[in-house]
Amino acid sequence: MLRDMSTSDSRRLVLISSLSLSALLAGCLVGGLVVWRGWHERVQDPEFLQKQLNRVGSQSGDPEAEPPPALVRVDLAQQKRIRPQRPIVGRLVEERKVTVASEVTGKIIDLPVEEGTPVVAGKTVLARVDDVWCRLALKRSQAQVASTEAKLRYELLELERCRELRDKNAISQSEFESKEAVVAELQAILAEAKAAVEEEGERLIRSVILAPFDGTVIAEHAEAGQHVAPGTPIVDMVSRGQVDARLMVPESVINLIHVDQILPIKIDPLGEEVRGMVVSVTPYGPTASRTFPVRIRLDDQGGRLKVGMSVTASIATGPERTALVVSKDAVLISPDGSTVWIALDGDDKKHPHVQPVPVSINARMPAEYAIEPETDKGRKLLAAGTRVVVEGAERLTPGQRVRIVTLDDGPGAVAGPGRSVRPTRPTAPAKAANGSPGCQES
Numbered sequence: 001m002l003r004d005m006s007t008s009d010s011r012r013l014v015l016i017s018s019l020s021l022s023a024l025l026a027g028c029l030v031g032g033l034v035v036w037r038g039w040h041e042r043v044q045d046p047e048f049l050q051k052q053l054n055r056v057g058s059q060s061g062d063p064e065a066e067p068p069p070a071l072v073r074v075d076l077a078q079q080k081r082i083r084p085q086r087p088i089v090g091r092l093v094e095e096r097k098v099t100v101a102s103e104v105t106g107k108i109i110d111l112p113v114e115e116g117t118p119v120v121a122g123k124t125v126l127a128r129v130d131d132v133w134c135r136l137a138l139k140r141s142q143a144q145v146a147s148t149e150a151k152l153r154y155e156l157l158e159l160e161r162c163r164e165l166r167d168k169n170a171i172s173q174s175e176f177e178s179k180e181a182v183v184a185e186l187q188a189i190l191a192e193a194k195a196a197v198e199e200e201g202e203r204l205i206r207s208v209i210l211a212p213f214d215g216t217v218i219a220e221h222a223e224a225g226q227h228v229a230p231g232t233p234i235v236d237m238v239s240r241g242q243v244d245a246r247l248m249v250p251e252s253v254i255n256l257i258h259v260d261q262i263l264p265i266k267i268d269p270l271g272e273e274v275r276g277m278v279v280s281v282t283p284y285g286p287t288a289s290r291t292f293p294v295r296i297r298l299d300d301q302g303g304r305l306k307v308g309m310s311v312t313a314s315i316a317t318g319p320e321r322t323a324l325v326v327s328k329d330a331v332l333i334s335p336d337g338s339t340v341w342i343a344l345d346g347d348d349k350k351h352p353h354v355q356p357v358p359v360s361i362n363a364r365m366p367a368e369y370a371i372e373p374e375t376d377k378g379r380k381l382l383a384a385g386t387r388v389v390v391e392g393a394e395r396l397t398p399g400q401r402v403r404i405v406t407l408d409d410g411p412g413a414v415a416g417p418g419r420s421v422r423p424t425r426p427t428a429p430a431k432a433a434n435g436s437p438g439c440q441e442s
Contacts (some may be wrong), residue, residue, distance in 0.1 A: 007200060069401040070395070072389045075390045076386070077330075078325050081321070082370055092246075093245075093295075097236070097239070098237060100126055100237060102229065102231070104228075106131050107222050109224065116216065119214070152187060155183045167320060242298065247293070248285070248293060249293075263314070270305075272334075275306075280294070315367070323371075325368045338360065339375075340388050341355070342357055343404065352402060358375065
């Protein structure tokens with residue numbers, strides 16, 4: 001009986017759930033139909049459609065409206081005399097470098113210098129070698145000289161007596177010549193003894209090793225207490241006062257360089273440019289690189305220029321000529337070619353418009369490029385005095401209006417080549433205008 005009641009309740013519950021779900025589906029269907037009919041009627045209403053278009057237009061703005069002026073900085077193209085140059089990278093090397101060695105035998109008793117010590121020619125002591133044996137040898141040689149001189153004086157007196165006896169025929173000529181030979185031998189021995197005295201005296205002097213020229217010690221090869229012999233290295237040193245820039249010049253421009261020529265040299269770590277004179281052009285270079293060594297003599301400016309610094313020399317690669325020149329920042333280089341954007345005045349002189357001009361680069365200088373427009377139209381637009389965009393050209397479109405700004409003179413002025421201008425963080429109005437970086441007065 002309980003099983004029958006449970007089955008009846010289950011059937012009743014299933015029936016109620018089915019009816020509820022059917023009613024819900026019917027209600028959704030009716031509601032959707034009503035909504036669809038209402039929107040269908042409104043879509044066919046012209047006034048409703050016009051209101052929707054007006055609202056969308058007010059949110060997106062005028063699609064045909066011209067974008068706001070872009071902020072750019074300009075410079076002037078110039079017609080001037082140039083000489084194409086090519087940068088050659090090199091390094092500073094010492095004018096003179098030497099390994100100072102001992103000239104005597106003995107023990108080093110003093111080594112007062114170390115790596116980095118500046119030295120003065122003929123005054124700074126590099127090392128002292130024990131001179132006790134030199135002093136003893138000098139005394140021995142001096143004693144030999146004194147002994148030989150005494151013998152020679154006696155033999156000279158004897159020679160005079162022999163000469164008198166020979167004149168009186170008291171002795172033979174051979175006996176006289178024998179006495180002359182004894183005197184000559186003693187004279188030779190005396191000369192040899194005096195040379196030994198000079199040798200030992202010079203050795204005594206050279207036991208104190210002095211700097212051969214003004215310079216700096218760069219390495220030590222010996223230590224105090226070490227026994228050295230003639231030729232034993234003591235220290236390495238390089239000269240100071242002058243330094244050489246050593247360049248490996250390609251074969252294509254080596255014949256444009258000659259001795260005594262003045263060349264500009266940029267010291268890369270210091271960011272400074274100096275001028276030096278070519279002192280040597282070696283006519284022999286490595287076969288693989290096809291370059292030739294060139295040395296340019298520079299003043300070391302009180303030690304500011306140090307051996308090992310990298311340098312860049314500007315080597316002229318052709319004769320001087322006239323060309324159209326623009327700042328290198330004005331040339332946009334891409335795989336498709338090079339382009340210069342120019343600013344042209346239109347009806348609105350406050351906001352000129354820009355146009356791209358394809359160009360070819362004929363020569364590259366450190367801060368400028370010599371260019372030539374590739375088309376007849378470009379040659380008419382881009383000439384001496386034309387304003388070229390040097391900052392902000394990356395996102396320009398042909399015909400776009402621009403606003404010219406500089407850091408020094410404010411909006412509308414041209415940034416000349418001599419002015420120092422750097423990009424800064426844009427102000428809020430500049431960002432609001434076109435979303436590109438602007439310029440401020442520093």
